[in-house]
Amino acid sequence: ARPRGAPVVIDARTGAVLTAVDAPRALASAAAYAQGPAHAVHEGTLQEDAFTHSRALDMHRPLHRVRLGDAHDTVLYISGTTGEVVRDATRTERQWNYAGAWLHWLYPLRGGLVDRYWADIVNALSLLGIAAVVTGGVIGILRWRFAGTYRSGRRTPFPSAWARWHHVAGLLFMVVTLAWIFSGLMSMNPWRIFDSDAPALRTNAMHGGPLQLPHAGAPVAALLQAAPTDTRELRWTRTAGHALVQALPASGPPTVLDAHTALPHAWQPGELEAAAARLVDAPLQRVETLRAYDAYYYTRDAHTMTGGTDKPLPVLRLVFGDPHASWVHLDPHTGAVLGRLDRHRRTSRWLFGLLHSWDWLPLLQRRPLWDVLLVALSVGGTVISLSGIVLGWRRVRRKLGWHTPAAPQAPMR
Template sequence: MDWTRPVRAKRWLFLTHRWLGVLLCGFFAMWFVSGIVMMYVGYPQLTEAERTAHLPPLGSGTGLREPDAALAPAGLALVPLAELRLAVASGGHAVYLVRPEGAPPRSPATVIDAATGEVLRAVDAPRALASAAAWAGPGVAADYEGTLQEDAFTHSRGLDMHRPLHRVRLHDADGTVLYVSGTTGEVVRDAPRTERLWGYVGTWIHWLYPLRGNALQPYWSATVNTLAVAGTLAALAGTVVGLQRWRFRGRYRSGARTPYPTPAMRWHHALGLVFSAATIAWIFSGFMSMNPWKLFDSGAPPLNLAALQGGPLAVGPPQGPHPPAASLAALLTPTGGTTRELRWVRATGRTLVLAQPAQGAPEVLDAATAAPTAIDAAALREAIARLVAAPLVRVDTLAHYDLYYYARAPHTMTGAPAKPLPVLRAVFADEHATWVHVDPLTGAVLGRLDGHRRASRWLFAMLHSWDWVPLLERRPLWDAVMLVLGLGGAALSATGMVIGWRRLRRKAGRA
């Protein structure tokens, strides 16, 4: 029997942890510290609540064309539509934003002046400044800072349809920088001074965004994955070594339970045993956030949204195959002219208009009568059953958040979109074990989960953010747990940096 094998294996564990630790302890410390910052300040984003709060009111609709008259010159009056909304969102003017059905998912909307019916194509500096001025409100000066494709706060792929972006700096109390779409003229991101400054020590370095938007862009994903795998191996090896060297019974000759003589080594050993599980969970779940090897892509076919809508959304003249439509004035009357946006949608065979106030849920109006209405519950359930080509097992009504449908703070990575309650959860008996969440107020699909995505919820979201609803609902208990673990991991990493620096200095001295 070869008695040297266990010795060699143990030696390799030591070497793996030692040198991977020397290489990665700085990254570990950076991830822990920046993760603590991200608990309270996230990457800049324009939430739906912020967007609607800054839209000017539409007023009574005087001087604005009806949808069919505005869309007709562009040839969109009778075309099936994927999106149709009206807001003071581009250049300080009321505009219709239209996307035909079948358009690529991330294609920009066509912008039509609601007063003239003119298609607005070029977004120049004056139009961008006008959009920013309407967003900021009266009395706020602004400086135009040019166009850009991408900067430190606009790496999100959701902005690709809006590039190039116009950057405008407001002279407000928050020192806000606005990014205006180069394709639609809408404000698509706001970045207050606080988010920008803390972002550099939070999300920007946590997600290794210095590698984004430059010549290193092609290597960003591979770099993150490699560091995460190496970090997980280093933490696992260190945990095994730490358990082997800790005297749970008896003590070393020094009287301590750890064999290491220097304070840095002793603290690193003890902290490693206490915080190793959290460290491994965080590094591994960070790797899972990258969806390596497409692990969480199930290949499930798309939902049959047409069945839920009950026909295409189209805007036509009062005569012909389309029923008469309520006028803009009638649609704006129920809210007294305070509506920020009108959005036309289809649900269960009906055309509805969502009148969005500055805050809160939209008012659901019948598109033909402008009267407040509600979606028939039975009709909605029948339509939901046709979303997936498989038997519908049940439809549950959730009045409270649970492990798979829950809300996070708006600044967090998963804080948008909003998660309204109550919500319907449809469970299907297909091979992908599909769940679909539907808003009973608007008939909109809020999300889809299959077996792969539910696994991602545990391997990424739960392990990385500890978004366990009973804990989230008992803040500051969640904060206390995260801070203790985060600071413990940072201390573990800091002692590793001291040990690594001393070892490298000794190696250099011998050389």
């Protein structure tokens, strides 16, 4: 059975529907991806492994794993539904994945006997982490001498260097650590608190109707002649009642052509807004034109989390008066629906995007200021964690009697 949400792939020459992707087709896709000599080896199919846990890949499973045999030891994951490359991972990326996402998201627990409980385990540990930060912060504040010092001359009472580091770092980075743990919990959408019962967009209002395919419209040669010389792909679409062709270059916005005449297409004033008003079964309250990124519509560098997605400017923001306070973003150049934000998703943007990733425009627009700040805060969190582990391990050893306990010391006053 075709995975839910998976696209239907049709051969443009024969009209045959692609029903399965076999190993030869996966190797052909890998060869096209390599764009040069490669010694690709098909390593079989899989449902999920350490590098393919993302739920965005569900529609492509099972995945073909192909090793290119290049200098970077690149592994490709090829969709079992469409035959396209959906993930590439060099040796360096795979190694850093183990040090990063694999540990961060507790992926060692995925795919085994406890896989079904993975989300519950992450949520429970997050709640325990929040409780630890709050209680530890309260104790740390109470033990800190804001006026005067202890007999040691310090404001912290702990004689151990590790304990002092933990105390001071905890006070300095307590709020940030709490924000990270809490926002990490929010990223899991615990108990589906960010889900709404909003009905799906009525996309037929924008993209419904018959396409003007090549055999009934302008020939491909005419479209390529009208398109820029660096065009890499022609994409037939149906938008707001028009059969269009998008000529996509290697980078930058596409050129929009009429599918029948091959002439550049221009939208009539208000035409897109009128069609988009039917996307939601509610009154369209206003249309805003965004010419710069803002708190809800912004971009991040391709190498960062949630980065690399196409966020063109200018963009239209359609604000609807439905119970979910829906916003729809629309590309005024192509007419493409870029996404929907309801009240729940806008709340998630603050509780996760801001608190966890510091998605704040003054920082995102001033790289590497964002990088420096995040690295510095991460170092602070590392000091808290590492010192806490050392202190905890020492306490466990004492409780288990694994060494002779040190002579008791009189408390400092």
